[in-house]
Amino acid sequence: MPRASTKVFKKRRGVFNKGRCNKSNDGCGESNSTVPKNSADEKIVLMVQSFVLMKLNHLPKCDSSENYELNTRLVYAMRCIGKGAESARMFCGIMNLPPPPTKFSKYNHILLQATRETCEHSMAEAVREAVDENDGKRDLAVAVDGSWQKRGFSSKNGLVTVTSVDTGKVIDVEVFSKHCICPNKTKHLQNCKRNFEGYSGKMEVAGALSIFQRSQSLYNVRYTKYLGDGDSKAFTSIVENKVYGDHCSVEKLECIGHVMKRMGHVFDA
Numbered sequence: 001m002p003r004a005s006t007k008v009f010k011k012r013r014g015v016f017n018k019g020r021c022n023k024s025n026d027g028c029g030e031s032n033s034t035v036p037k038n039s040a041d042e043k044i045v046l047m048v049q050s051f052v053l054m055k056l057n058h059l060p061k062c063d064s065s066e067n068y069e070l071n072t073r074l075v076y077a078m079r080c081i082g083k084g085a086e087s088a089r090m091f092c093g094i095m096n097l098p099p100p101p102t103k104f105s106k107y108n109h110i111l112l113q114a115t116r117e118t119c120e121h122s123m124a125e126a127v128r129e130a131v132d133e134n135d136g137k138r139d140l141a142v143a144v145d146g147s148w149q150k151r152g153f154s155s156k157n158g159l160v161t162v163t164s165v166d167t168g169k170v171i172d173v174e175v176f177s178k179h180c181i182c183p184n185k186t187k188h189l190q191n192c193k194r195n196f197e198g199y200s201g202k203m204e205v206a207g208a209l210s211i212f213q214r215s216q217s218l219y220n221v222r223y224t225k226y227l228g229d230g231d232s233k234a235f236t237s238i239v240e241n242k243v244y245g246d247h248c249s250v251e252k253l254e255c256i257g258h259v260m261k262r263m264g265h266v267f268d269a
Contacts, residue, residue, distance in 0.1 A: 072094075075108065
């Protein structure tokens with residue numbers, strides 16, 4: 001039998017991990033660093049160290065306000081991943097960064113206003129594109145659907161979206177919440193976020209009705225074709241309330257996916 005090789009690692013040429021001579025005013029001493037000077041790794045380390053030592057007060061501000069751009073970006077990043085002020089303090093502590101802004105709610109309000117303006121502008125552009133796709137006609141076909149934070153219609157938060165069938169873009173949205181932090185539940189505060197009472201499953205009905213009722217005043221369009229769930233009561237509510245008067249009716253479009261789903265349950269039974 002051939003003799004097994006005892007070599008595990010291939011021998012490499014050259015000398016590695018040797019210290020370099022660091023010349024200074026005090027003399028020459030050998031360094032234990034394994035990263036050679038003027039290398040890409042050393043530049044990255046220096047860049048990270050410079051960023052860590054940078055103070056928030058020396059960073060540029062957003063426009064002419066007192067809000068620094070890095071503070072706003074930090075709060076925005078935390079909100080995007082569902083975290084808040086405590087997580088921001090923990091992150092900055094672990095990364096050896098200066099502490100985050102103490103007035104976290106102020107930046108939340110700034111981001112809310114910016115997000116709201118961007119959302120309204122985006123949906124207005126989506127309506128314009130839907131009208132162009134419909135040859136300039138302002139009677140649009142839309143898909144209506146509701147979503148909740150938790151399953152089982154026990155969620156305290158939900159929303160309803162209306163999407164253009166022609167473009168696939170969202171053109172309107174309605175958000176509902178039953179969450180209330182007011183000390184007196186019978187007398188709500190002015191900034192209370194609660195805007196819905198009752199069964200969570202009715203959020204889709206109330207949201208669809210509200211969106212259809214304001215379509216003409218908001219975008220000067222009518223949603224004359226309704227594409228939604230077959231078991232939803234939103235379409236029935238829209239027809240009963242006659243949102244566009246007696247001379248304009250809303251047509252129901254059946255969703256093939258939900259029809260196949262219901263037929264599949266029947267065949268499985």
